[in-house]
Amino acid sequence: EVQLVESGGGLVQPGGSLRLSCAASGFIVSTNYMSWVRQAPGKGLEWVSTLYSDGRTYYADSVKGRFTVSGDNSKNTLYLQMNSLRDEDTAVYYCARDPFSNGWYDFWGQGTLVTVSS
């Protein structure tokens, strides 16, 4: 059974850092395209970043230079290192699997809430 479990969210001050984790089971993270998508409270969905199976990474302009996506094959886990956090980064962060490298997401984690506030 495919499962994605995010962790690492919490309250952080503006300018601070957090690292989110997404532990996968039922499939191999490194052979799939994996993305982070966020949802601000009461708002819609915003794509944040994608880690391709060949190691390439892509970022939304809003997070480029501040966020870094990576994977650990030994732990079958996806990460999102978030630095220089801003108020507008407050959101639930979901990891999601792109099963055929086409761009749609067939499995999503339950999400982890990141709150940036002083």
Place this chain on the structure above:
Amino acid sequence: DIVMTQSPDSLAVSLGERATINCKSSQSVFYSSNNKNYLAWYQQKPGQPPKLLIYWASTRESGVPDRFSGSGSGTDFTLTISSLQAEDVAVYYCQQYYTTPFTFGPGTKVDIK
């Protein structure tokens, strides 16, 4: 970036009646080389992550009830729920995956009348 818009913002439909949600992209998401529209639909219930319903604009994901159908091409797309059930109350999002950044519509909330 491709901007996705949806209409209406919300709608209320009687149980058993048809619900229709529209999605429009700011540029075509049709790729002529493979004759496919790079458009997906998701359902999100309160407190839950999005669930994939439709991809390639009209291909239903495995396990999705056949009352959900997608149509359209180019820049204009529709998600239809042919006979609304109580469990269909949710927000529905369209997403283009034609080009990065992949972008979502703002969502349409569906309720029971």
